[in-house]
Amino acid sequence: MNRSGFNERLRQILILMLILLIAALLISQLTVFIPGLLGGITLYILSRTLFFRLIYKKKWKKGWTALLFIVGYIAIIALPVYLSISLVSPKIRSITENQDQIVAGIKSISEKVQEKAGIVILSGSSAKTIAEKVTAFIPMILNNTLVVISNLIMMFFLFYFLLANGSGVEKYLSKIIPLKPANINTLAGETKMMIRANALGIPIISIIQGLFATLGYWIFGVEDWGLWGFVTGVFAFFPLVGTMIVWVPLIFYLFLHGNTWPAVGLAIYSVVVTGNVDYIARLKLMKYMGDVHPLVTVLGVIVGLNLFGFMGLIFGPLLVSYFIIMVKIYINEFSNADTDTAPIIGTSDAKNT
Numbered sequence: 001m002n003r004s005g006f007n008e009r010l011r012q013i014l015i016l017m018l019i020l021l022i023a024a025l026l027i028s029q030l031t032v033f034i035p036g037l038l039g040g041i042t043l044y045i046l047s048r049t050l051f052f053r054l055i056y057k058k059k060w061k062k063g064w065t066a067l068l069f070i071v072g073y074i075a076i077i078a079l080p081v082y083l084s085i086s087l088v089s090p091k092i093r094s095i096t097e098n099q100d101q102i103v104a105g106i107k108s109i110s111e112k113v114q115e116k117a118g119i120v121i122l123s124g125s126s127a128k129t130i131a132e133k134v135t136a137f138i139p140m141i142l143n144n145t146l147v148v149i150s151n152l153i154m155m156f157f158l159f160y161f162l163l164a165n166g167s168g169v170e171k172y173l174s175k176i177i178p179l180k181p182a183n184i185n186t187l188a189g190e191t192k193m194m195i196r197a198n199a200l201g202i203p204i205i206s207i208i209q210g211l212f213a214t215l216g217y218w219i220f221g222v223e224d225w226g227l228w229g230f231v232t233g234v235f236a237f238f239p240l241v242g243t244m245i246v247w248v249p250l251i252f253y254l255f256l257h258g259n260t261w262p263a264v265g266l267a268i269y270s271v272v273v274t275g276n277v278d279y280i281a282r283l284k285l286m287k288y289m290g291d292v293h294p295l296v297t298v299l300g301v302i303v304g305l306n307l308f309g310f311m312g313l314i315f316g317p318l319l320v321s322y323f324i325i326m327v328k329i330y331i332n333e334f335s336n337a338d339t340d341t342a343p344i345i346g347t348s349d350a351k352n353t
Helices: 003-029 031-057 062-096 099-117 124-143 146-176 181-219 225-235 244-256 260-290 294-335
Strands: none
Touching (some): 003 031, 244 260
């Protein structure tokens, strides 16, 4: 390599390092908004086909159509959350305002366990400490809305931008991604498939989990079992501890009112059925909707939750799929080089979508 070629390659490497450094800096400062950014991308991929059909074939106005999509998604996302919070808040408030009742209930449970099994679980001071932590934790969950609102604003802002400039963004990405057209289409197809499978699968899974929880509440005599089943379905959107936020307090409530065996039955049912039906449904749905291997789904959810929070349910499996695909693309790219470009999503122009 001659001196000019070496200097050109060095300049290229330095510019690339600078780009990566700035990108890392931006990402580190925008970490809190990553769920909102990923949410905006998700909504765009779910909506782009219908949106392009409306504006290009039906000749709808682009700006008003984008606003219509945003209003529709706000109704779909915000209405269930608002209803659940408005219905549950009075009940939670009444619990948090009666710490003595909670302490008495915890002590009663401990005494019953000690009487039956001879094991001391909690002392009076420990019960009071737990009650104070519980009553402090519940309002924290309900009142921690600033980050959620900020991410919702970011999500809908990005969603509007992508709808208004989607074709241009896709063409720009097709130029800067250093892959052959066939591999760009492979990535695009995998992205659409995984996001659609997860974004549509998660609400279905939440509905299934809510229905099974409702059945359990009805069987074991929980008051307002339909209401609590609805709330459980809403909280099922939040992984790991989502449904526990509902059925754990209900179990304690049954214990407090002397319904020991229904409380035990509901605890077993919730752990065995309500707590596990989502995993079974997720594996089946992901396999059916996107032909996603169960191992990809499981590993993706574990990785995604740590990286992206709630949106990791969608983008975690996508990240694992990307890794597998990139290995194949690496082999394909360097076994047969090609420099053509292609649209970033699909093989046809956006106007023909």
